[in-house]
Structure formats: C-alpha cells, structure tokens
Amino acid sequence: MQTELTQPGPLLRTDGKPAQIGWARQPILDCNLELADFYSLKPLQRFRIKRWDYYAVFSPNRFFSATIADLGYAGNLFVYTMDFKTGELHEEGLIVPFGKGADLPRNSNEGDSHFADKRLKLDFSLFPDHRHLSISWDAFHDKRGIHAEIDLQTPPGYESMNIVIPIGQKRFYYNRKINCLPASGFIKYGDLTETLDAATCLGSLDWGRGVWEYQSFWNWASASGFQPDGRSIGLNLGCGFGDLSKAGENALILNNHINKLGLVKFDYSSCDYLKPWKFSDTEGRLGLIFTPFKDRTAATNLAIITSEVHQVFGRYNGFAIADNGEKVQIKELIGFAEEHHARW
Secondary structure, three states, rough: OOOOOOEEEEEEOOOOOOOOOOEEEOOOOOOHHHHHOOOHHHHHHHHHHEEEEEEEEOOOEEEEEEEEOOOOEEEEEEEEEEEEEOOEEEEEEEEEOOOOOOEOOOOOOOOEEEEEOOOEEEEEEEEOOOEEEEEEEEEEHHHOOOOEEEEEEOOOOOOOOEEEEEOOEEEEEEEEEEEEEEEEEEEEEEEEEEEEOOOOEEEEEEEEEEOOOOOOEEEEEEEEOOOOOOOOOEEEEEEEEOOOOOOOOOOOEEEEEEEEEEEEEEEEEOOOOOOOOEEEEEEOOOEEEEEEEEEEEEEOOOOEEEEEEEEEEEEEEEEOOOOOOEEEEEEEEEEEEEEEEEEE
C-alpha cells in the first residue's frame, strides 16, 4: 500500500494534479503551487491554498510552539507555551486579513519564514546545519512577554516524513514532518528564563502546503524524546482526510531514521479527551497507550473560517517495531495527540 518516492521532480503536473503520490524520506519535490488548478476563476485560487510552518520544542519542563500560517483568506500567527509541572498554558494568536505580511518559502529546505508588525516578530531562518527561531512578543499574556532564540540542529543524513496525497479530484496535500531536532538557546516568558540544552531538548517542524476540502477533519499525534540508551525517538501518526491508499504519514523515528508504519487507528473518546487513547497499526508493529494530562482547546470563528482543535498532551507507553525487527519499548514519552475540525 505504501509507495516510497525516490525521484526528484515537481509536486504538480501542468493540469494541477500531483505528479507523484507517495511518501519520501527527504523533501525531493519542488512545491510549484503556481500550477494548482481547481477553480475556473484562477484569481480566486490563492484564497484556498493553505501554507504553514509550525515549530514545536519539548524541554524537560516546558512545551513551546510558534507558527506562521497563510490560510488564503487570512494569516494566522500564534505562539503558546505550557509548563509540564503546573499545567499552566497560555496562547496568543493574531489574525491578519489575506495573510498580509506572512512570508513563507516555496520549499521546506530553502528560504526563510517571516512575519513582523508593531505587536510581534516571528523569524524562522534556515542555515546549512540548523534552523533558527527568533520570537518576540512584548504583549504576550498581559504584557508578561515572550521571547525566544532557538537553534534546531539538523544532523547530517537526518530523515523526515514527507507525503503527497490527493484530496478528491482536484485537491492535494504536501507535508513534511521533522522530529527530534536537538534544541539549544533560550525561552524567556515573563520573569522566567529557560535555557535549552541540546542534550535534553528536542524540536520539530510541521511544514504543510496544499488545498483542502472546505470542511475537513484530521487526527495527528507527535512526540520527540530520548530512549534510556541515549538514542532520540520520535512518533508521527496521522489520519482523517485525503486518499491514503499509497501513502500515510505514520512513522517511528529512531536516531533520525524513518521506520515507516502502515495505517494506524486512533482509538479515543471525543466526549472525554482526557481518557486514555490507544494506538495500533494494521501490521502489529505498534501498540501504544497515551495517558493525557492536559487538553489544549483552541477555537477560531471568522465566519467563513472556523476551526476547533483539541491538542491533548500526555505520555506514551508501549512498543513500536523498527524496520530491522527491533521491538522498541516506549516508556513515559511526552507528546501530544489531537482532533481537529475545520471549515476553511
């Protein structure tokens, strides 16, 4: 069922459909969104193309995230942080009409992402051996303010989870997920300054481009951490939209190597997100129990754009089997799982 892509080329053909469908260990396709062709009135297409860069950092004490997104109708900038010990969570967001000022690169392995106005500045810069995040928002959380300078190392030969799938006849999704990037630098939140040590802190990137149906639903789960033997370990699991017959995004990431998994079932209660979630796959390579401790609920209502996400933080326990047959025991790995409904 899973088709691995190995040949570089364009994302879209001249008729606007994906040139290749499948998954890859590297971002080998050129994201030529200018060839998208799903409306007869071409000038309206830009309002339905979605682009985002979502960064997250796990430290032993804190989760931190920053996003620049251009959803066509509007830009969405947001930052949030959570203290694992106290459960304190705070999020600030800014909506910008038609994505004005949100600068996002064509591809995930080239160019920088940027937004700045008198309220905040978000800069995501790409260098040969690392990615740098620079965040400054003085008014964050009643003027406590949040500032961060973070380097995410990109080790030589590291792999990422890349997929291209069709959505209906004319729409598509191109996504890159990178887990387990060693993080260093600092996060300053009010009077608290947390220093990030690459030996204990890891970052990730969710880089998405595509055209969705107006009404969409998905599940996503992610984690980045360390095994007792010092190896980095990551999880990326997802389902919910698009044609997954040739590719899904499910993977165990062990020491920056993608171990591809088949279809994964999310078994959880949408009436009580804090009940344990169960994850299993069709090949017997994955068995996880996810025990939540915090439900981050975020809702947006802008008439034509609405969304509601329950991003639940918790701990993963269980096993995953690597490509070489190793049964990897997963114990108390902090991560998140989410349910997302959107009209966009």
